[in-house]
Amino acid sequence: MKAGQATTAVIGGGLHGLACALALVQRGQDVVLFERSWIGRRASGATAAGVRTLWRDPAEIALSLEALERWYRMDALVGDDCGFRAGGQIKVAESHAEMEALAARSARTRDLGFHHEELIDPRELRRLAPMISEHCVGGLIARRDGAADPHRTIAAFRGAAEGYGAVIREGISVMALEPDAGGWRVVTDAGNWSVRHVVNAAGAWGGQVCRMVGEAIRFGYKASMVFVTERVQQAFGPVFSTVGRPLSFKQSSQGTLVVGGGIQGWADLEKGSTQVDFRALARGAAAAQTLFPAIRNVQIVRAWTGLEGKTPDLLPVIGPSARAPGVFHTFGFSGHGFELVPLVGEIIADCIMHGRSHYDIGAFDVARLLV
């Protein structure tokens, strides 16, 4: 690869940027990836790393199931299983009204032709989660779901991409994109690059990159929080969420408990700074304690806030730009993009190299967000 030249420039060194870079270099392209701080610094390093097809927006279900298959063959894809463990994901009902909501959801997804979600009764719930509180009446489970280790995943995707020859530049910000003969000039704070294609994998800053090519969109951000406890004796196999409370609860492979659930902290997008709001996070702790009273004395040792892009319909932006030929988007995963990582890079690579993907990505078209 000549200095300052590549076939494709990827903006953003989160998991989606890495996955795109990997898919492209595997298909023989020269790829340079720019990351403003360091690889995995943002959502991808902050993630709770749930691998979840359960309770997805109907528009995302097909993609998520396809991505899930790849989690089972991660080793072949990136040389490491990324710590993926398939303990299942369960949405717990705490009342009969909630159980009815789960049943209605289950009927709807079956009507759409999907069979990955299954209603379970109290007895099966207790078999899977012996420590769950008495008042829980059942749940909806996706048995093949699970969770992975985010840092192993980052390391594996990075290693695989670099192994195939991707050039990763950390500590470099893309400042502007200018049309150039047959492609784009990528203006960074450390020199310019000439490329044919640009991938916008800038996460919470995806909207800013859109603006660089004259594409103003409706776009916000999330500042989701997570806390982690000391290691505990008990074993929790599945990942738990509830119908009525903000909660996502799992045990890491180290034995610590990881609790989140989309509860929002504070963030400043311009400065890139985030802050934990413990008053809000207290609701997650209360929910965890209500579901599993036995863990009430466990010590919380770390908490953090991660920044991630959010669209009005909570669906990601995947596919070509509506206005700028040669620019492709993969951002705005709205709090649930980890599971999709092994698939979306391939989709973008196909869009770039063949002009289309054989998956239906119509629902993720950026055109829906243009102002």
Next chain:
Amino acid sequence: MLKPDLLIVGAGPAGMSAAIVAARAGLKVVVVDEQPTPGGQIWRGVEANAGTSRGRALGAQYCSGLATVRAFRECGAVYWPSTRVWQIEPTLGTYVTGPGGTRVITPRLVLIATGAQERPAPLRGWTLAGVMTVGAAQILLKNPGSVPSEAVWIAGCGPLALLYAHQLVRMGGAVAGFLDTRPSTPLRESLRLAGRAVLRSSGELAKGASWYAELRHRAGRYVPGVVDLQALGTDRLEGVRYRTAAGRVEEIRTSLLLIHEGVLPELHTVRSLGCEIQWDAGQAAYRPVLNEWGECSHPDILIAGDAAGIGGAEAAVHRGRLSALRILQRLGKVAAEPGMTEENCRTALARALALRPFLDRVFRPRGEIFAPDDDTIVCRCEELRVRDLRAALAGSVGPNQLKAFTRAGMGPCQGRQCGLTVAALIAAAEGRQMSDVQPFRVRPPLKPVRLCDLAGLADEGLSS
């Protein structure tokens, strides 16, 4: 009470002294400390011990704390003992958990007076049962007054190790041996650093010298210039191996080893707020960047006492008072006590700090501490060895990525035990100076908090 003028974290010499000045001047002051009684490290338990034989054995400087503690009790500041601060937001929202549950305090100003921590001194076998720090052993002396039944081995360097040996002997304990890890410094160079302070501080120097003399006399063995220190044993401590100044490798049998390599400012609180810190080469430690009042890069936070840089208890008192005077100035009040002036405090502080460069030089930690051998555990919580970190370092950059990839610093101690060693390993691997390396970012909570204590805050939100 939840909206005081001033919140002080720490009821040691610095925090108490500041509280007395501020409360007497009419400010609403809340003081929070995780210990059950006031006094901080040096005067731990002084109310119970002063006037007893234990108090006498602990010494005059220890007992002198009683006057400050009494004045503190009476000054009008609200004091919450057994209460830990586990989060301070940049807007000063401060989360505390104690006997009254979990509360959020929103003061106008915060004074951080959290003191020092012992310098983590990684050596092979330091995680074995039977190895503990001198500081931890001294806490036992001060509290239940428990004197180890067998003679102890002490290894290390620093005034606290000497003081402990002195106090232990006076309480009827015995020192089996003292492995002095202090690198030999030419006395003349060190004395030159002390300069004229030597004359003014001759009493202090004489005291130190007498502790040394006593040690040489009373300890079963005294071995100077020890390096390559190693704790031996499989499940618990069985012995200690070390190299003498003459290069001879020796081994002793013992089931108890006390280690100590000096103290460092407690920086977790300060760093969690993003306040600027700098490397202090003289003290071989990071310290906050402060002005002469203890004001830091956060406009509404001040730092006093050993948390501001190691200066000892006497300096902590005067730094606490100076910060309080500044706070009074900022909130439009004046000190109630005659003589409580900036000038007097500065003069006293200068005197208290005069001997510091000499002490820093004499007790400068040996280089080994910053470059332990490959087998040594660095991160105790995750049981990571130097080897693991060096391997990861070959690929990644900076402490935060190292943390992500190795889990170093992610355990319950939150990097307090490994942060400095990791920074030193990074500096060495990349040929950089400690001043160019930033230690781990600090994630809240500052101290572990029980799930139910955090959950309690949600109930409070509902009821209010």
